[in-house]
Amino acid sequence: MLRKSILIEIFNYCKYRRMLPRLIILSNLKANNFHTSVLFCKDSPETKDLTVYQNFEAINNKNRNTYLEMVKIFSARDINRRGHVEFIYSALKNMKDFNVEKDLDVYKALIDVLPKGRFVPTNMFQAEFMHYPKQQQCAIDLLEQMETNAVMPDKEIEEMLLNIFGKRGFPLRKFWRMMYWMPKFKNLSPWPLPSPLPNSMLDLAKLAVARISSVDIQSELTVYETKDIPEALEDTWIVSAQSRTQRRLLTEHDTNKPIYVEGSFRIWLKNTAINYFILRADPSPRTNVKYDDDDVSNITVPLFSFITPPKTEVVPVPSVHEQEEGVIFAVCVTGTSGRDSLLSWIRHLEKDGNPELASIPVVFTLKSPERELVSFENANIKQ
Amino acid sequence: MNLIIKQRLFSVHRVKSNLQQILGFKTSCALNLFYERDDKGGYSDNRKYPSKIQMIRDGLKELKQEIALWSEEMKESFESDPCLEFRQGETDVAWRFESEKSLEKWVVTSDSDHNEGFSKCSLTLSKHGKGLFSGVLNTELPKDGRIKRAGYCNMKSMRARKSFKRDTHLDWTPYNILVLKVKGDGRSYMLNISTKGFFDITWNDTFNYVLYTRGGPYWQVSKIPFSKFIFSSKGRVQDKQFAIPLNRIASFGISAGDKINGPFSLEIDYIGLEFNPNHVEEFAYEMYETDRYIAGS
Numbered sequence: 001m002l003r004k005s006i007l008i009e010i011f012n013y014c015k016y017r018r019m020l021p022r023l024i025i026l027s028n029l030k031a032n033n034f035h036t037s038v039l040f041c042k043d044s045p046e047t048k049d050l051t052v053y054q055n056f057e058a059i060n061n062k063n064r065n066t067y068l069e070m071v072k073i074f075s076a077r078d079i080n081r082r083g084h085v086e087f088i089y090s091a092l093k094n095m096k097d098f099n100v101e102k103d104l105d106v107y108k109a110l111i112d113v114l115p116k117g118r119f120v121p122t123n124m125f126q127a128e129f130m131h132y133p134k135q136q137q138c139a140i141d142l143l144e145q146m147e148t149n150a151v152m153p154d155k156e157i158e159e160m161l162l163n164i165f166g167k168r169g170f171p172l173r174k175f176w177r178m179m180y181w182m183p184k185f186k187n188l189s190p191w192p193l194p195s196p197l198p199n200s201m202l203d204l205a206k207l208a209v210a211r212i213s214s215v216d217i218q219s220e221l222t223v224y225e226t227k228d229i230p231e232a233l234e235d236t237w238i239v240s241a242q243s244r245t246q247r248r249l250l251t252e253h254d255t256n257k258p259i260y261v262e263g264s265f266r267i268w269l270k271n272t273a274i275n276y277f278i279l280r281a282d283p284s285p286r287t288n289v290k291y292d293d294d295d296v297s298n299i300t301v302p303l304f305s306f307i308t309p310p311k312t313e314v315v316p317v318p319s320v321h322e323q324e325e326g327v328i329f330a331v332c333v334t335g336t337s338g339r340d341s342l343l344s345w346i347r348h349l350e351k352d353g354n355p356e357l358a359s360i361p362v363v364f365t366l367k368s369p370e371r372e373l374v375s376f377e378n379a380n381i382k383q
Numbered sequence: 384m385n386l387i388i389k390q391r392l393f394s395v396h397r398v399k400s401n402l403q404q405i406l407g408f409k410t411s412c413a414l415n416l417f418y419e420r421d422d423k424g425g426y427s428d429n430r431k432y433p434s435k436i437q438m439i440r441d442g443l444k445e446l447k448q449e450i451a452l453w454s455e456e457m458k459e460s461f462e463s464d465p466c467l468e469f470r471q472g473e474t475d476v477a478w479r480f481e482s483e484k485s486l487e488k489w490v491v492t493s494d495s496d497h498n499e500g501f502s503k504c505s506l507t508l509s510k511h512g513k514g515l516f517s518g519v520l521n522t523e524l525p526k527d528g529r530i531k532r533a534g535y536c537n538m539k540s541m542r543a544r545k546s547f548k549r550d551t552h553l554d555w556t557p558y559n560i561l562v563l564k565v566k567g568d569g570r571s572y573m574l575n576i577s578t579k580g581f582f583d584i585t586w587n588d589t590f591n592y593v594l595y596t597r598g599g600p601y602w603q604v605s606k607i608p609f610s611k612f613i614f615s616s617k618g619r620v621q622d623k624q625f626a627i628p629l630n631r632i633a634s635f636g637i638s639a640g641d642k643i644n645g646p647f648s649l650e651i652d653y654i655g656l657e658f659n660p661n662h663v664e665e666f667a668y669e670m671y672e673t674d675r676y677i678a679g680s
Contacts, residue, residue, distance in 0.1 A: 128676075148642070173677060181613075181620055184668075189571070189595050211569065212599030267598035268569035271643045278600050320601060325511050328600050 056094035064106065067091075067098040071109045084113050085138045092145050101149045110142060111160050120166035127168040139164070139171035143178060152182045197270055205239040205333035208267050208274040212331050213241035215320050222352065226344040236335030238345045242354075245319045246329050250354050253281055258361040259329065261342050276333045277342055277366075279349070280326040286318075329354075339366060419583035424617070426497055453546035469557045469658035477553075477635070478540065479653040480514025493518065493536040498525060500533030504639070509650050513566075517648035520639055536647070539575070539636035552578075553632040558656035561607045566650040567596020572637050576612060579633040587616045590627045594637065602652065610664045622678040626666040 059066050074087050081087075088110050095101040114135060121131040130136055139161065146153060153175060161171050191211050198204060206221065213219035219241045226232040253259065263277030291313055321328045330349060334341035342364065350357040421427060432438065469475075479485060486506055494500030504518025522534035545551045561574070572594040579586055590612035597603050612627045613620055635654065639647050 168677070173680075176673075176677075177620070177622065180671075185593070188593060191569075191595065191597055208569075208598075211597060212601070214597065215599070215601045215603075265600070266568055266646070266648075268643065268645075268647075273645055276599070280600070323601060325600070331599065 056090055056097070062098045064098065064100050064103065067095075067100050067106060068109055071106075071113060075113055081113065081115065084115075085134055088113060088138050088142060092142060095145070101145075102151055104146075104151055104154065107142065107146055107151060107153075108157060108160065111139065111157060111164070114139065114164045116163040119164055119169070121168060127166070130170060131165075136165060136170045139169075140174050143171060143174045147178055147182070150182075152186065153178060193269055197272060201335065202237055202239070204269060204272055204274055205237075205335075207269055208276060209239045209241045209331055209333055211269070212267065212276065213243070216243040216245060218243040218245060224345065224348040224352075226341055229344045229347045232344045232347075233340045234336050234338055234344070236338075236341050238332055238334045238341060238348065240330055240332040240345060240349065242330040242349070243321075246321050247353055249319070249321060249327055250329050250356055250360075253327075253329075253356065253360060255356065255359045257281065258363045260326075261346065261362060261364045261366070263342075263366055264337055274333060275337050276331055277337075277345075278328055279330040279332075279346070279362075280328045283324060283326050284318075284322060286315075339364060342366070419586055422579075422583070422586050424587070449546045449548070456546055471658065471660055474562045474653075474655040474657045475558070476653045476655040480508075480651050481512060483508065486514060488541050489538050490541065491516075491536075491538045494533050499530050500525060500535070502534055502536050504536035504538075506538050514651040515648060516637065516639075516651060517646070518639070519646045520641075521644055522642055523644075534642060534644070535638055535640035537575075537636055537638040537640075539577075540634045542579075542634050543632065550633075552630065555609075555629040555632050555656055558629070558658050559609055559662050560657040560659050561609060562653075562655040562657050563594065563605045563607075564602055564652035564655075565594070565596060565605065566600075566602050566652075567594075567598055568648050569596060569598030570639065570641055570643065570647050570649075571595045572639050572641075572649060574607070574612075575636040575638060576627060577633045577636070578628055578631045580631060589615050591615050596649065606657065608659075608662050608664065608667075610662070611667045613668070622680075624666070624668050624670065 056067075056070060059070070071091065074084070075081065091110055095106070100106040119132040119135055121127040143153070158172070158175055158179075161169065161175055165171050191214065193207065198207075202223070206223070210221055213221065220243065221239065221241045224238040224240060225235075226238065227235050259279060259281045261277060261279055264275035265278070266273050267276055268274075332342075332345050334345065346357060346362055433441070478488065486508065489506055491504055491506045493502040493504045495502055501521040501523050502519060503521075504516065506514060506516050509515035516536075516538050518536045520534050520536060522532070524530050524533050543551050543553045563574075574592050574594050576590045578588045578590065580588065590609075592607055592612045594605055594607070609627050609629060614624050614627075615621055637649065637651075639649070
């Protein structure tokens, strides 16, 4: 009587008889574009004996190296790699804690856990009916997570997936979709930001102010220090932007009317919110003269004058800074967002080409954001 | 044209609240190959109907408005004098946000409406009398083991309709550019144009594009050609793309869901349409031919 294992051996032989030549071809590929299975793993066996497999959650020192070490331990644990789908899912779930969710190499290492050649369908029915569905879905979910974290796959991932699932695998289709769309969206934003964003608040503030003042290409970005103002209480920086047009508008401003320092308003740079302040005046009254083109009752006909009559209803085109809500004179971000730093900002602006500010009353209308917002951690959670 | 078999196999974006799915191990949407049960996709309105008498009363009240609307339509069709000239640089406003009444044309939803997340949003009038779409986005998942992703807020215009509550489509064929005058907060938003049709396969047809906002105190006018809109269904970009059928616009929407926790605000002045004869592109995306049974399956 044949034993079960022998039966399986015979079955496997029949199943992969057609696969064998293909596998041989695969193993002859260049080493840089083909990830070998565990059988060819070059790991020294003594390290394998020392390490104990544990959960991702149980690791104390969570970083990229320990994460990759976990993947390595799992791959080298035994030949069968039992539970590799579950392992990949738990690895995907714990990526954020290890801070590797944007790391392409880590995703590659996870895909490499899947065995090569084993899941390649050998006939059209297998191909159509999602051969090894759990494994394919796992790879799809992995690619989905890459997409969510804006990690663009590369050619190597395509080769790995081809080796694992064959060219009709569903993960491949997902990959091709990603490679069609992701490059199209990658540089779509008209206000591109460096990736990753700088860590220092000053650099972020510079980016934010540059982005706001990109409406006017003449805007000049200046970084002031509050300590340059003798009576300043706070010691911080001020990133300010003002253009030539804004200076002109300020000189044209009626000195009897007050101007306002308003804020803080919020601008998002990717996932970082930055508070900014504006210096504005009430909107200049717009003369909206209704002119009827069809009215011919009152036409002055110049008899001996050969110059065109001066047009009275013409106003200069308002600049971009003359918005409906008010005239904007300057924008700034300060290190502390405090009242004193804004006072220093006005002093700096006065020194820096706006002497009119000395005679114009400046009102500080600082407030919390426009509406009272519920912090989402404390929001009532109804289940 | 729209009869394309959708790829729904990997639509795990929002798992439907079917009991079956809670019991089984399925992680994807139900693959209803033959028909869709419900045009709301399981998110039906659970509010109770008012009493019969109340409904009759409301109906009679509405009858007056509907007849007025109908007579307006009739007059229009007898006159048969539609606008035929669409000049370059002129924006025809489709929706303007200026009063409380103009906000009634919009439906605001977020994931917390169906207990699928904790985002909150509202469409109100801003201090300066413009529309303000604002709220707090929260990607935290409710702990029911069913929801995989959360964090969206959406505003959508009411379905275009004729008198007596008959559905119709907006006809934007004379235009080729969508114009929005907005003041954002630096976040990016999604524009959704629904071209829902009669058959269930077209119920979830949506064309999407991104609205990037500069942020800051200045208004921005974004002009987006219709040729750039991407065909998607149930939040998934489709393999077989085609240009937006501009004569079949059912509704328009803006959604916030950029996976960034925190408050957002988008001030909107108007949403308009423009014809630019210099923009000749019909569809911005190249249509590669793939092997058989690879794309759209």
